[in-house]
Amino acid sequence: MSEEYIIELKSITKTYDDNGFTAVEDFNLQVKRGEFVTFLGPSGCGKTTTLRMIAGFELPTSGQILLDGKDIAQFPPNKRPINTVFQRYALFPHMNIYENIAFGLKLKKMSPEVIKKKVSHVLEMVDLEGFEKRKVSTLSGGQQQRIAIARALVNEPKILLLDEPLGALDLKMRKEMQLELKNMHAKLGITFIYVTHDQEEALTMSDKIVVMNNGRTQQIGTPEDIYNEPSNAFVADFIGQSNIFKGIMTGHLKARFAGGEFECMDDVHEGTLVDVVVRPEDVIITGPENGTISGKVTSVIFKGIHYEITVESGKYEMVIQSTKSAKVGDEIGMKLDPDGIHIMIAEDHTTRFEAEIGDDLNLVYSDHSIRCDLTKLFAGSRIVDGQLLDQSGEKIDTSDIKVMVSIEPGDIKMSDDVDAGLTSGNIINLIYKGDHYSYVVRTIHGHDLIVDDEYLWNMDDMVGLILPEEKMTFAVRK
Amino acid sequence: MKKAFARKYLGIPYAIFLILFVIAPLLVLIYYAFTNSTGQFTVKNLVGFFTDPNTIGTLLYSLGLALAVTIVCLIIAYPIAYSLAMSNFNSKAIIVMLFVMPMWINFTLRLTALKEILTAIEGNLAFHPFINSVIGMTYDFLPFMILPLYNTISKLDLSLMEAASDLGADSKQVFLKITLPLSMPGIVSGIAMVFLPAMTNYVVLDMLYNSTYIMGSLIGSYFSAYDWHSGSMIALVLLLIIVAFTLLTGGTEEEDKNRGALL
Structure with missing residues (x-):
């Protein structure tokens, strides 16, 4: 041997x-x-x-x-x-x-x-x-x-x-x-x-x-x-250029990611959270109506043997390598062959979003306030008379500091009341996972969030998304 | 154009310095070496140098002493410099400084202390003039050997030693075939810093109540007897020996960048 x-x-x-x-x-x-x-x-x-x-x-x-x-x-x-x-x-x-x-x-x-x-x-x-x-x-x-x-x-x-x-x-x-x-x-x-x-x-x-x-x-x-067949997102990202999306298996050989539902070849159990790798050269450009997803071209770079085209589709960005050129501002459709999609079981499916710091020293996200102890984010800082002071007592200018908020999918709750939570959205997918349902909710901001809930909701329901503050983690983003 | 002028002016003070303190004294030295007391040209001083058994004897004694001091310094300094340069101490610089620190304490004070210690051990310093000279000079010059060695060895590319052992050399062979040859520039610098002063620095001997003569003492005695001509000739011959030595060792070294320097 x-x-x-x-x-x-x-x-x-x-x-x-x-x-x-x-x-x-x-x-x-x-x-x-x-x-x-x-x-x-x-x-x-x-x-x-x-x-x-x-x-x-x-x-x-x-x-x-x-x-x-x-x-x-x-x-x-x-x-x-x-x-x-x-x-x-x-x-x-x-x-x-x-x-x-x-x-x-x-x-x-x-x-x-x-x-x-x-x-x-x-x-x-x-x-x-x-x-x-x-x-x-x-x-x-x-x-x-x-x-x-x-x-x-x-x-x-x-x-x-x-x-x-x-x-x-x-x-x-x-x-x-x-x-x-x-x-x-x-x-x-x-x-x-x-x-x-x-x-x-x-x-x-x-x-x-x-x-x-x-x-x-x-x-x-x-x-x-x-x-x-990269085995995880790191390998996919390190080897060659790739588009990596967070997604979920929505059926047998079906995955939802990048704002669309695609057929794929990896047999992964329905409801599994996945990372999806799409190589830029595997994206097929179609007319705006014929693609699985569509978007607007934001940049075109000539690379010798091909063009590198960046397309913004909702909240997602797709990089495409194609021998055909496109014009910045064009609306195009995008399609993927099943063998051009590589599915990997996800290691991390945390939802992250950026919030601003409001005048009352709490975080602000889409007109909603999130309570957050800022003194924990800035080492040695303290709040005196409604002002954030650093170690030496200088006032910290919070106007251009953004805070990254992270929350696990299992911690997000859904509500009938559209205004109950931080944001709201439409249910665009639901998968029964034995003891609970996994929903894909497209928020009014264009994000596809994965939410686990034990109760049954209907497709296309408009729901409020409650993100409990105590389950959030915060980090300063420079 | 303007810039070039500015640069040229910057050099003027140094040129004046070199003329006043290097070239002029050298010319004066040569003048005295080749003239007699009435100012006429003569080679008598030169002939005198090589025929006076006293001078030749002193020269040989000085060479022997300088050689002994250099070897002792090298034997002590190399292991210190090597182990310091190769170690992973965070406080390397401090340890090097400790070895160099005696340089900052007044020279006469150090020698007086050494004299007392040696007297306590030997009783009478007159019994072992050679060994006392070696001890005194080693004590005095050791930092000048450690520093260039340390600088050279610490700059050695460790991958060269790894390459040698990778190619099958054991640690002894790595040292003899790679480390030692590559630390030659530091060894040469160290020798230059120790050997030449050891031939002339008679103050050390005087301070240790030493009655033996080295080249420095000889020059001093000629000058104090107002025989500037013979004294100058000895100084000139020593200068030539130094030049020859430098050409033989450092001068042939192609890669000057590897030369160890003081700090």
Whole structure:
């Protein structure tokens, strides 16, 4: 079983002693012999730390790293048959190119003739024949990069680790090197583990991508899987461009989001709260009447092979990539094929809206007042004679401060009295969920809110929405 | 155009300073070195330098003393500088400062204290003039060795050491093949800061009631005997030794940016 995998990481966790920061948490991965695996994520997501643990520069706090079935997690770097290409090359400035590349071979006490042969062979491979006597400082960034790769490859490692190796190169050079690395990988058959924050680079080069965020694996899969079937909103947002909507399953293979009801291909149980990903290139532009939803074009940007069109539809915004242009201000319809809709079970369905601060130091939202203790929002502030003062006693100008109000869907109540609550709306969807109903209420402001209620209401009923103040959470929005 | 003029004027005070305090004294020094008491040109002083066994003996003794002081300083300073530069202390700067702080306490006071301590240990300072000189000078010059070393080592790219160990070097090999060669600029600066003063700073010896002669004492004695010509020649020869040393070590160093500097 483990024969198939060259390296296995088992529940690797790295917590730093000095500040207690957990950089990587419960990381699991199996890499097949000869695979090209990429760790992808924003900076600080733990991808480099994971790579450094494989290299041996950092030791995991817990977990196993099995190389050919043997745990090497606590081995020093020089005892691992793994070599690294560093982000800023890390070529030894006091040695020439030959000495740099021969460094590892000399340590292995190989004969000078063998070393010479191997060095010139590997220089040939990176297209820098005859560079033996050159000094490191006389090489361009791209050439230094190749030497760094040559220096690692000459040791014939079982695994080659590459830590954002192309980050310092310009775009054109980077594209060239991507191809070259890919070719090199195909030719040598060595397992590559590559770290990058560039999603395009990851999609171009990898057999397998590990998407990471906040020290945790978000998704492991082929580039196609990751792009077409992102497992959560983070992955969808990080990989490629996407429109992400909050929605709810309204029937078998039916979902309501972005102000419309669409047919989809993901069989998710009716009533489930979902995040919906729509790739910009999957949106079909139709006439205003023929689309599932319609909206007004707010911007058109020419991107070379396509136009990037932004459409405002009610409270929602849809970005579309199309070879056909549109004019700003045009009313257009939008349609989606079922396979262009990707449904993910939602992790968070909190309703959020912005409120202003009124003269009486309470919040104001659509002519309704929300009681809120502002002194809790501004550290050290206090209210004296109806004025909000900060720590030093200065008056805080509240006129252009907005407060973000959040409330969970289960905490919203519906009422017959349209004016009973903060806002009101029409019921546009209802789903029976066994012990209660889930309603989609389109508010007078154009939001589709999901409200859970145990009583039965009718479609198209106009209801007041009561948002209890004690269930709200507040945050200052700058 | 206007800007260029302004910049040129800014340089004038420095030019005057250089002429008055560097070039003119140097010319005066050369003049005295190659003239006799009646003001005529002569190479007698130069010949005298290399034929007087007293001068040559002092030169060799000074070289030996300076060498010993430099080596002792280097042996003490490198581990300190290395461990400080590599450590993760938040208070690194404070610890470095502690090592440098003796520089801020009056020099004569420090040496007087040292003299008392050495006297208490040895009884009579006259018995171990060489060792006392080494101790005194090491005490005095150690900060000048630590600082350039610390500066150079703390600026080393840690990924170079990681790369070396990644390529199979154990910690000893990493040190010998990467860390040590790359800290050479700091070592050279440190040597320059310690070796040359150690050859001439006879005040340390005087303060320790030391009767041995180093080059500095020799120059001092010539000048106090009003033989400015021989004294100048010795100073000139020392200057040339210094220039030669600098050219041999620092001058060949291509990457000047890696040179360690004081603070």
